[in-house]
Structures are given as structure tokens and as C-alpha cells.
Amino acid sequence: MKVLAAYNIKGGVGKTSAAVNLGYLAACEGARTLVWDLDPQGAASFYFRVKPKIKGGTRRLLRKKNRALDVIKGTDYRNLDLLPADFSYRNLELVLDDGKKRRRRLRKIVKPLRNEYDYVFIDCAPSISLVSENVFAVSDALLVPTIPTTLSLRTLKTLLDFRARHDLSDLPILAFFSMVDRRKALHRLILDNPPKTSGSILASSIPYASEVEKMGMYRAPLPAYAGRSRAAAAFESLWSEIKDALDGG
Amino acid sequence: MSWDSEFILPSGAGVRELTRRLRKLTPCRPDGRRSVERTFLDTFDWRLYNRGKVLEERHDGNDDIVLQMRALRSAGPEVVAKPAAAVRFVRDLPAGTMRRRLESVVQMRALLPVVRVHSRISTLRIIDKNQKTVAFLELEKNKIAAGSRSRSAAELTRARIVPLRGYVKAARGLSQLLVEALECTPAENDTFVAAALLACRKPGAYSAKLDIRLDPDTPAHVASKLVFRRLHEIIRCNENGMRQQIDSEFLHDFRVAVRRTRSALAQLKAAFPQTPVDRYLRDFRWLQQTTGSARDLDVYLLKFADFENLVDRSLHADLRLLKEFLGQQREIAYRRLVRSLDSKRYRKLMNDWQAFIGQSSRERSNSNSAVPAIRDLARKRIWRLYRRAMKEGRRIKTNSPAEHLHELRKTCKKLRYLLELFQGIFPKRKLKKLIRSLRQLQDNLGEFNDLQVQSEVLQSFSTKMYQKKDGKAETLMATGVLVQALMKKKSAARVEFQSHFETFAQPAVDALFRELFHTTAADRAP
Numbered sequence A: 001m002k003v004l005a006a007y008n009i010k011g012g013v014g015k016t017s018a019a020v021n022l023g024y025l026a027a028c029e030g031a032r033t034l035v036w037d038l039d040p041q042g043a044a045s046f047y048f049r050v051k052p053k054i055k056g057g058t059r060r061l062l063r064k065k066n067r068a069l070d071v072i073k074g075t076d077y078r079n080l081d082l083l084p085a086d087f088s089y090r091n092l093e094l095v096l097d098d099g100k101k102r103r104r105r106l107r108k109i110v111k112p113l114r115n116e117y118d119y120v121f122i123d124c125a126p127s128i129s130l131v132s133e134n135v136f137a138v139s140d141a142l143l144v145p146t147i148p149t150t151l152s153l154r155t156l157k158t159l160l161d162f163r164a165r166h167d168l169s170d171l172p173i174l175a176f177f178s179m180v181d182r183r184k185a186l187h188r189l190i191l192d193n194p195p196k197t198s199g200s201i202l203a204s205s206i207p208y209a210s211e212v213e214k215m216g217m218y219r220a221p222l223p224a225y226a227g228r229s230r231a232a233a234a235f236e237s238l239w240s241e242i243k244d245a246l247d248g249g
Numbered sequence B: 001m002s003w004d005s006e007f008i009l010p011s012g013a014g015v016r017e018l019t020r021r022l023r024k025l026t027p028c029r030p031d032g033r034r035s036v037e038r039t040f041l042d043t044f045d046w047r048l049y050n051r052g053k054v055l056e057e058r059h060d061g062n063d064d065i066v067l068q069m070r071a072l073r074s075a076g077p078e079v080v081a082k083p084a085a086a087v088r089f090v091r092d093l094p095a096g097t098m099r100r101r102l103e104s105v106v107q108m109r110a111l112l113p114v115v116r117v118h119s120r121i122s123t124l125r126i127i128d129k130n131q132k133t134v135a136f137l138e139l140e141k142n143k144i145a146a147g148s149r150s151r152s153a154a155e156l157t158r159a160r161i162v163p164l165r166g167y168v169k170a171a172r173g174l175s176q177l178l179v180e181a182l183e184c185t186p187a188e189n190d191t192f193v194a195a196a197l198l199a200c201r202k203p204g205a206y207s208a209k210l211d212i213r214l215d216p217d218t219p220a221h222v223a224s225k226l227v228f229r230r231l232h233e234i235i236r237c238n239e240n241g242m243r244q245q246i247d248s249e250f251l252h253d254f255r256v257a258v259r260r261t262r263s264a265l266a267q268l269k270a271a272f273p274q275t276p277v278d279r280y281l282r283d284f285r286w287l288q289q290t291t292g293s294a295r296d297l298d299v300y301l302l303k304f305a306d307f308e309n310l311v312d313r314s315l316h317a318d319l320r321l322l323k324e325f326l327g328q329q330r331e332i333a334y335r336r337l338v339r340s341l342d343s344k345r346y347r348k349l350m351n352d353w354q355a356f357i358g359q360s361s362r363e364r365s366n367s368n369s370a371v372p373a374i375r376d377l378a379r380k381r382i383w384r385l386y387r388r389a390m391k392e393g394r395r396i397k398t399n400s401p402a403e404h405l406h407e408l409r410k411t412c413k414k415l416r417y418l419l420e421l422f423q424g425i426f427p428k429r430k431l432k433k434l435i436r437s438l439r440q441l442q443d444n445l446g447e448f449n450d451l452q453v454q455s456e457v458l459q460s461f462s463t464k465m466y467q468k469k470d471g472k473a474e475t476l477m478a479t480g481v482l483v484q485a486l487m488k489k490k491s492a493a494r495v496e497f498q499s500h501f502e503t504f505a506q507p508a509v510d511a512l513f514r515e516l517f518h519t520t521a522a523d524r525a526p
């Protein structure tokens, strides 16, 4: 099983759409796939039409053994399940902090998933916090959607520095450009000459496209309603590049 | 699962009728109708069915192949894969969950069609107020495809609930609804089993296991004939698969049955008149020999990946020619094998043997002396073989010649066959223990012997290739490196022998052999 976290310190960059669409593509290939909606906002749960609620909330999820398996919901798609969001995730930071091994507490939740799934996609809330550190500890790689702007690249640099400082050098950071608008000169410039300081960035990028926005309207993964769109093709190419990167590393 | 998931529709009600009625009872939405050609797959020896698995290959309209595996009598597929072409061997599958799951069960066996079914499947999504799917209901109309004609049966028109994780209540409710409001009957059999039976295939029918129930007091000649008949059946069942070269295990099962027959015959010959026994021993030995090289080549090819792993990656390309050569040799060996199966000698052997073991036993019994009960004869022979194994094992020192290990290996094999042939008449648990301790010794001896033979044979093959000019010096050299590695492993196996033998020779095992098989004076008294 591989755990892939859609993560960025910044908000609104395409984390949720990456987690949902990549999860969908993995499931389509026959891999047993789970999307874990770890954002109290519950956007991923919303896309799958599942109530953002876990009985017993965060505390029960953290305390009771194998609890995750009881609260997972099947989505409308084969091989694709969802661990829904819960409002109590707002306080996750605090809940995690009141125990031993505070940076490793999500492990217990992930453990029983190992026999059940080939991929777990975690949809993270934006921030860098104890929650993110816990996510890093269970992840095999971070998927970092990055808008091609100067500011976003600086945020990416911050993440790379954080990794270096915290001894996480064997956690691959798979950054890719997201919401790319080729009409914008800056986007073009950055895409064609990605700065060296930002580490290596995947070749596939996700274009800015109105079909992606429509996920909220259809409440479905993009490839499920616009399989032939350019954006869907971009996610496919991104997914195959991610798989290659995981195999290589 | 405490609720039923598969149902037979009430007589008279078709799929359309049921859908119409269901839609009045619960919010649901049709989710398409498709025609699928389904081929249920299993190995010749039903490895999947025996593990409670159902594997099917589905062809939708648009040439795509979908492979689905699920548990018997359960609804949704657990694993799905989309291979590019129809899959015959697990190794043809793309890497992934399906392959991993199948690998350990199916191993080297071919996946064969058990029954072909033409299905029209209408799917209904049962939905909640957010339009979220909470369960699927698949309504299937199945026809068995038999040649150009097809057969349908009321039993094959079914409703199947495909539950969704986390929505058990919805699935249970639907199940109740189907029974109570729509007069559906829970199906007794999985669709796979029902369809197979209608096509005259009985899942689980073939097995190479012996599992013969024997009364220990049965006279030896009667009991051994039961065993021989079972072995004969296995021999005949595998002929076809050998001829068609479906996979390597037909020949393997065939040869094991032949060898067991020989072994039992040699050990229990006291129960039969001598003349026919000598002839059958001779003929079965011939059969064993004439099929030997085909099996050896099967093994080399099955093991080739292991061989490759023994040498540096840079040499793999050079070994490819060797593999091709082995493949050609295998073709030749199989052709020879088929000629043997077609020969008069084989046909006559099978006919005579069948008549011999089919004869009612009384007339054939050795009239001079009373025939011993199978228990007594088996005990005597097992005890004797055990003693021989101990003697042969004890004389082996670190510098003993390889032949000594070879002798011991053969004795252990005979002992193992006897223990297995007559497991029905001794306490199961204790026998299992003995077989287990014997097996670890046999594994070591087998490995030692295999490595010895393999290194010799591979070397001679590659030399032969080189001399025939269809080989390259690189291949000859790469094989040399491989042979070195095999020899090294062989020495390791030789070093380990002593500790394996000591484990086998420990007092606890000895005591158990003694308890089960040693005949004391008291036993012998009338």
C-alpha cells in the first residue's frame, strides 16, 4: 500500500481536486483505493456525496483499534472508498498533542488499511502544523499542487526547507504545476523555466479549466463526467508520472 | 454475511417486471444495461473454487477484457484487473493486486474456461436523498453458451445485491424487500456453480489428492486395489492435458501417480501373485522413464527466473539463448511423450492394469496363505523403510559420496509415499507430524540432488548448443557462471544435511514411528 498525501501549505491550489481525481484514476485501473478526507471543510466528501461525519469523531478514530474500517464508505465507483471528513478534525491539532509520540499518532489509523488498499490518497487541509507532521510520517510521498506564481514557488521552497530541517529527506516531494493558465505570461515563463531552487517538478501539469470547477456541480470526479477533456487527460498523465516516480524511488 | 445477496426471480416475473415493481418501493435509478460474455475460469484442479474464489473474464461490447475475482456466494468483485488480452497464466497479468492474489493460489497452472455464460445485466442504483448510491442491484439473465447453441434456465435469471462499504443497512433492507415484497427466493448456489453444473462440470471434481478412506482391517490386496484405482483415475485424467501441453502440472500429477503406483506395488507385492506384478513394475518403470525428460525440462523452464537471479543481471541476455534451447528441447521431449501415450505398450498397459485392479479381489488372492490386513502389511513395510532410512542416514558423514545421499533420498521418497497412501488407516495428527518431519529432510535431499542434476544437465545442454553452432560463447560462459552458483548452493545444502537429518532422527520422531509401525511380539501372537 502506498499513502500519497495531496498537500500544500497554501490553500486553494488544487489539493482536493488532485486527491479526488487521482484516486478515481487509480481505482479505474483496478487498484483498491481510499480517499481520506482529512480536511474539516469536507470538500472531498462533498464531491462523493457522502456526509462529512464520522461517528465518535476524531477521538474514537484515534483510540479504537481498526476504527477506520468501520467508518469507511463506498463511493459510487468501483474500488474507490472514502474515509469521510468530520467536523471534529478542526481540533485534530489539539487531540494529537495530548498523547505520547505526538508526531506518529496517525499511524494507528493507517495500519488496518494496509491489507485493504493499494493506494490511500490523503486530502489535507492547508497549513503546516502537527497534523501535517503526522501526515508526513505516514506518507510514502507528498503530491504538491503548485500554481506557477512566484509566491507559490516560495511556499514550495519553504516546504523543501522544512523537510531538510526535520530529517524527512526520504519523503519524496512530487510537486506539479496546477491551475496553469497559458494565457498568463508569468505562468508560461515559470513553466518553461522552472527555478532550480524548487527541487524537481513533475513534467505533467494541470491546466486551469472550467470542467474542473464543475466538480462541485456534478459532485463527481472529473474523469467521470468529462473523461475526454484536456484536464482529464492531464490528470491521467500526472497519475502515470506519479506511478513511475514511486517505482523509481 | 447475515443476509442473502443472490436471488432467483419469482417464476413468471422477468427482469423488466421486477424493476417496475421495485421502483415503486424504493428510490432507484437504472444504471444501464449491458451484454457481457462471461467466462468463468479455474485451474484443472479447481484451485480457486477450493479456496472459495470465483474468477471470471468479462468481455463487454467494446473488446475490453475485465477480470474479476470475488468470494463464492458474495456479490461485489473484490479485485478487478484489465489485462490487454485473455489471460492464460498468471504471469501474463500486469503487475498489481490481481496478479499478487492469484500468484500464490494458481501458481504455474493454466486458467481454463469452466463455463461460458452470456449475460444481459441491468443495473439499478439504489440511491439516497443526496442521489448517493447506497447499493447496486444487478439483474442478470444468463444463458449458458454451449458451442453454437445456448441454454437458459429459470435458475439462471437472478437478482444480485452488490453492497457498498459502509451501507450495510441499505443492502440488508434491499434484501428484505426482495424477499418480502417481491417474492424472490435466495439462491442456493453461486451463479458460477449453478452454471457449471448445468454445463455438466462439477466444481471441485478433480483433485490429485489421494484421500481414500480405508478400513484398517481390509485385506491388503483389496485395500491396495482401491488405492490403485484412485491412482489410475488420476493417470487417465491428466493424459489430455499432457497431450495438449496445457500446463506443466498435468505431467507432474501423472508422474506422481505413476510413481506412487510403482511404489505401492513394489512395497505390497506380497499381496499379489508375482508374475503380473513383475510385469506391471517393469511397465510403470518404463512409463516413468519415458516421461522423465519432459518433466525435467518443465522444471528448468519453471525455475528459469530463479536461475537468472543467481547470476548478475548483465548475463541475463546471454542466458536467453539457453532458455530458448531448453524450450526447443521441451517440445521434442513432449512429442516423444505423446508418442509413448499413443503407443501400443501404453494402451495395453492401461487396459490390462484396469482389468487387473478392477477384478473382484477374492479370485485373485494368494490362495496359499491368508492375505494380511492392510494395516499389518503397511506397518511392516513402513517400519522396514524407516529403519533403512535411519541406517542409510547414520552412515553419512561430511565426506561421504553423493551416492549415499542419493540412496537415502530414494528411501525417504518411498517411505513418504507409503505414509501418504495409507494415511487413512493411521491416526491423522500423528501421521501429519511424521510426514512433516520427513518432508524437511526430503526437501534438503531433494535440493541437493536437483542442484547436482541441474548443474550437470545445464552444462551439457550449453555445450551441446555450442557444438551445434547455434550457441554463442557468451551463452556458454553465462551458463558456466550459473552452474558455479548452483554448485555453491549445492555445497550449502550438503552442509545443512546433517542438521536436517538430526531433526528427523530425534527421539520424539523415533518414538512415534515405533508407536505406530513397530510390530512387537505381542502383535504377532495369534
Ligand SMILES: Nc1ncnc2c1ncn2[C@@H]1O[C@H](COP(=O)(O)OP(=O)(O)OP(=O)(O)O)[C@@H](O)[C@H]1O
Residues within 6 Å of the ligand: A010, A011, A012, A013, A014, A015, A016, A017, A018, A039, A043, A124, A125, A126, A178, A179, A180, A206, A207, A208, A209, A210, A212, A213, A214, A215, A216, A231
Ligand atoms: N485546474 C483547475 N482549473 C480550474 N479550477 C480549478 C482547478 N483546480 C481546482 N479548481 C478550483 O479551485 C478551487 C480550489 O480547488 P481545490 O479545492 O482542489 O483546492 P484545495 O487546495 O484543495 O483548496 P483548499 O485549500 O481550500 O482545500 C475549487 O473551486 C476548484 O473547483
Ligand SMILES: [Mg+2]
Residues within 6 Å of the ligand: A015, A016, A017, A039, A043, A123, A124
Ligand atoms: Mg481542499
